[in-house]
Amino acid sequence: MKMKPRYWRILFVLLSAAYLVPEAIFNAQLVSLVGLGTPKPEQLEHLEIYGRTVSGIGVTLLLADLLPALFYRTALRGIATLTLLTLITWPTVFFGQKYLIEKLLVRPSTAEQRQFATLSAALRDALAANAVEITGLSYDPKEMKSSENLTFLALFGGMTYADHNLADNLERYKEKIIANFVQKRAYDQFDQSYADYGQLYQELSGHYQQYAEGSNRYNQALADIPKREQDYWQQVEQEINSGWAQYQQAQKAQIAKAEGRAQKYGPKIYDYFEAVAKCRERYDKSSERERREQCITRLDARYKTEVSKAGFGYIEPDYWLIVEDVSTSENILTSIVGGVLTGGLYTGMQALSAATGGDGGFKDKRYKYTNSPEFYRNKFLSLPAFQQQFEQQTGYPFGISELTDFRIHEHTQQLLRQKLSGKGLQLANNWQIADRPSFYRAVASKVQQDADKQWQSAMAKRGLALPINLNWQQFQLHSAVQAKIAQRMGDLYVDNIQADWNQANFKRYVLEPNIEKRTQQYLAMLKDAEREFADGGKYAEHGKQALRSVIIPPISMSLSLFLLCMTIIKLPLKIGQLFSAEPKKQPESANEANSANNANGADAANAGAQTTSRGKRSGLMLLKFLPLLLLISLPPLLVHNRYTEQTDSPVNYFLGKVEQSGNSVMAYALRWTLHVQPLLHPLGLAFEQHSHIYRNFAPVAHRLAELDITRQLLEDSDVRRAAEQLMKQQANLTIQANVDNPTIRIMNIGPRFSQGMHLTPGNYDIQISAPGYETYRRWHTVRAGDQQLSINLTPLG
Incomplete structure (x- = not known):
């Protein structure tokens, strides 16, 4: 058989050696974690994701090593093969492991199996906490973290689970076992719990210091209202002075405009009056009246054209005349002088005029015109259209001469209200500058609103809703702070816990109530109806988790340990292959020199060679499987283990129960693990101590957990139906408070309470308030059926 190129063999040796490290770490972490009792969900998730990741790598390496040399003929082909194999194998192993365990073991489990698994896990945890003793069991709690003890405890849950009569045997001891277990674990963890509680005090006192500083800033802001009012009033005065200066500038600009028009149109108006006077002089006879009117009409038309250019429309010529009062004495003197000069004719005509309804020659006014630019400037300034234009531009009439008049003008008040409104001061629509008290109240309201806004913003950043000026006692007892403490302390939280209790009070008010509560919870779960562990029951998930904690560790530990041992044994063989030459190919035909003459002898020799070859192959096969056989058979015979030494010990009893259940292979695997695991457990711990691979894997585990599609694959119709059935169950909620007529609201739903x-059963944000009491607000879990909450509100002050 053709061997892989040497560089590939070297690579696989190195990868196999490297694989030993994370696999040994997983094996050690599994033993250490489960051996100390039922792990927390987040710890179990980390361990599970890490183990599945390492298993995917291990299986990928195993398959890659088994592939024939054909796949590694060139470097490029080998890299492509390894990449493709990884992309297929690793996801299959990573997701498939959990899927198979859940599909074949956990989800099909019955309510009875889940309930018994819960009892088995509780018994294991009680033994780990030294809360129970088993007669004949060589278990030394002083060596709690020894490899042998941890291995035994990690497997103990699975062994007890195999004895289905154990539940009946333990029924009368159940309450005592649970009570001792909860109490023992609580007191064993007392120092750590109190240390965490002390840390809570440090954190909470720091938060209170920040809270007190915020309260002081709030109080100081309110105390500074008079000063703030003075600052705002100074801004009012500055606005008035600035407006007055702008108004004066606008008046000067208006006068300059009038001056310009006077310079331009004054002479033209004067020329018009001069020309009209000449028309009257030239055509003063009564027979020339028509020509006089024609002359004046032409002048009027030209005047109208010119004066309209000033931009104010047509202005009557009489507007430009100087009007003077004529006194009675002046009228009499004129009448006398006229009568004398005309020989009485003028006087007679006056009498005739008076007799016919005229003025008798007596005038009240005298009209004249001038060429003075100042006169025309003032007349332009007095034009209504000119003043209206000024008022449209400034909002003020022309001619305000005193600051006091400007100050109380309505437009000034309007501008001030707009400016102050832009600064956040809410004033009445009819507010006047003389109303200083209303201004003070508006400033006070603005300052308080700003302080409230800053306070609420600071509280929102901390996720709290606290009133101002709580003392330390009120602060830590406030419902919002209590909710934060509850989130921080988890199961240890008790109502109205205080962060400054000493050890005695902590033990009395926190530890002992929690021991009682946890004991009752355990007993309620173990004593409750079996149906509650079925799908959709309130203990279904807890039962599944307990089942995982008792059946998965033995399986995972045995397989991991077996892979470790096999890898360790095979490594020397792989290293040896690096130095062995590739077997040469036998020639296809022998030398024909040995032909027909030696045919019979050759046949006999070949037969003998074939027999020898078969013997060699059998020997090689035996030699190849000999390490595996020795690995499987020798540890229980050669390795010492105090738990299995006595044939009548409880451990052998439980292993016998596993065999009686029809699974002798599993029983032997457990026995083999009990002997081998303590030997390799320290190796994994040493690897982790120096590499920290498991600890540094936490971010990756969290990310892989988010991408884990196994949960979606497991959601089939029966699970969805169970969930829907559970959601259809109703809860009837009644809330009682220690005050009359409280206001009760459920903040995360629309309907009124x-x-x-x-x-629908679930979590609800409940708020209760009443005059004179602190507002209570906290999340509550409401289960199906009739539920009643009793809430005590804390009086203010």
């Missing part, structure tokens, strides 16, 4: 409300 009512006593006896029908709910």
